[in-house]
Each structure stands twice: as structure tokens, then as C-alpha cells.
Amino acid sequence: MKSFKTLKMLGLAAGLIASLSLPAAAKVKVVGAYPYIAEIARQIGGNQVDASALASGDWDPHFIVAKPSLLTRLNQAQLLVINGAQLEIGWLPPLLRQAGNARIQPGSTGFLELSNSVNLIQKPQQVTRAMGDVHPQGNPHFILNPDNVPKVANSITNKLCQLDAANCKSFKANQSSFNQRWKQASTSWAQRMAKLKGQRVLEYHRLHDYFFTRYGLSLTGTIEPLPGIPPSPQQLADTVARAKSQKVQINVRGVYNPNDPSQFVSQHTGIKLVTLPHDIGAVPEAKDLFSLYDSILRRLGV
Numbered sequence: 001m002k003s004f005k006t007l008k009m010l011g012l013a014a015g016l017i018a019s020l021s022l023p024a025a026a027k028v029k030v031v032g033a034y035p036y037i038a039e040i041a042r043q044i045g046g047n048q049v050d051a052s053a054l055a056s057g058d059w060d061p062h063f064i065v066a067k068p069s070l071l072t073r074l075n076q077a078q079l080l081v082i083n084g085a086q087l088e089i090g091w092l093p094p095l096l097r098q099a100g101n102a103r104i105q106p107g108s109t110g111f112l113e114l115s116n117s118v119n120l121i122q123k124p125q126q127v128t129r130a131m132g133d134v135h136p137q138g139n140p141h142f143i144l145n146p147d148n149v150p151k152v153a154n155s156i157t158n159k160l161c162q163l164d165a166a167n168c169k170s171f172k173a174n175q176s177s178f179n180q181r182w183k184q185a186s187t188s189w190a191q192r193m194a195k196l197k198g199q200r201v202l203e204y205h206r207l208h209d210y211f212f213t214r215y216g217l218s219l220t221g222t223i224e225p226l227p228g229i230p231p232s233p234q235q236l237a238d239t240v241a242r243a244k245s246q247k248v249q250i251n252v253r254g255v256y257n258p259n260d261p262s263q264f265v266s267q268h269t270g271i272k273l274v275t276l277p278h279d280i281g282a283v284p285e286a287k288d289l290f291s292l293y294d295s296i297l298r299r300l301g302v
């Protein structure tokens, strides 16, 4: 008993020395391209990281307007975590060049591309300009499959351990607690989503494909004829006819997608129109990853 007590005291002393030698300034400065990335970095990094996002969750993730404040944050970052699969191709590369921060350039230790941790769906066979603003590496909106979240969290944990080895044990402990809570929530989401299994969905953009595929709903296509290109009146009329013949049950748009085309289709078919968030902050109730998923389910009525 005595030796246990001594060990405990030694442990306390070691902990005290460790905390004294690591002032608050030692926090790893993490910049995530999108809110969900900053949130996972916070969940894993706890008090040891200072994480922020470049984009707001209610913005179109394909086109973020560059502001000087983004440049300042890129300048100071020790770690830049991007979604990848070319979701940032339309806005981040020029900012990253201007920032001139060697620590976070692609290929550096302070750079992490999350798409490398997951399996992408919808990889095109060949890419041509006629395909519109296509995602040439596959669908980049993979964070909307709950099974991808722990994979992404694992990559962020490993990267934080690489940059701050002294706190790796605490990062791993946070990861395991996060995974446990995520697993529990995922079980409940799967039970709720089972009610919608087999339902037919029309989307404005291929934004929630990972989500609907995960829960066995059937995707019937998109209102935009090509990614990033709005439909013509004729194409919209064709979509109405197709939605009727395919007996579509749910018409989905992202918060940043134009409202009129989706509303037109719903008015002419009677199909319920649902606006779904794709990231934290896209709707007020999506405050973290758990409430993001929860708000998607609630909006779908389950």
C-alpha cells in the first residue's frame, strides 16, 4: 500500500512538472478548412490545441470568399487540415500560396488531407470539361457518412501526435472517448433512419449521397444537370416529369443551393422539400458533429 501511495505521489509530481514545462502558448495552432474539421481537432486536442475553421458552415464549401483574416490565420497555423478530394480546389490554393507559410504547404508535416483516410464514391471514369464543375477524384462530401468520422478523427489524432508527441497519450484518450460516444450515437441514428430505408430521393447537388447511401435510401439523380450548373427551364420540366414517374418521396437541397429550382419541382409534384445542413453551423441547431447529424434526421422527420 505504501509503495502505491509513493508511486501516486511521484505521478502527481511528474504531472505537475509536465504541466509547468508546457505553458498555454504551447497549444498547437490548427486551421481546418471547414467547421467539422476544427470541431474534430478540438474533440481530440482538447486544451492542447487552438483550432479554428476557414469557412463558415452555411457557405458553399466549393467556393469560399477569401478574406484577409483567412490569410492571417494561415500565416500563424502549425497544422492545416483540409477535406481534400478537390473540395477546396476553387478557393484554397491561391490563399495558401499567398500565406507563404512553409510549415503547412502540401507535403509538409503541418499539412493533412482527410480524403486520403476514406473511400470515395462516384469516382468518374474520365474527366472532361463538358462534365461541368465536376469533382474529378470522386464525391468529396464524405463526412456525411457517419462511418467516415472515426477514420478522419484517427488521421487527425495521428497528426497531432506527430506534432506534439508529449501530449499524444491525452489525444489518444480523447479519441477513444469520442469514438465511444460516436458509436453510441451512430447506433441510434441507424435505428431511426431504418424507417426511411428504400425511399427515393432527389437532390439539388450530390451533397448528401454518402448519407443516403449509408442508410439504404435510393438516389434518383440531381436537379442541377451538372455539378455547379443550374438547370434550364426545359431541364426543370424534365426533372418534374421524371420525379413523378420515379415516384420520388424526398426532395433535398443544401442550405446554400438556390431555392427556386427545388421549390419548383416540389410545387409541381407535391414531393416534400427538405433543406439539409452539410456542416456544423449550416443551420443554427447543428452546433457540433452530433447535433449536425441529429438535425439532418430531425429535418427528415425521424
Ligand SMILES: [Zn+2]
Pocket: 062, 135, 140, 141, 205, 206, 207, 227
Ligand atoms: Zn460538391
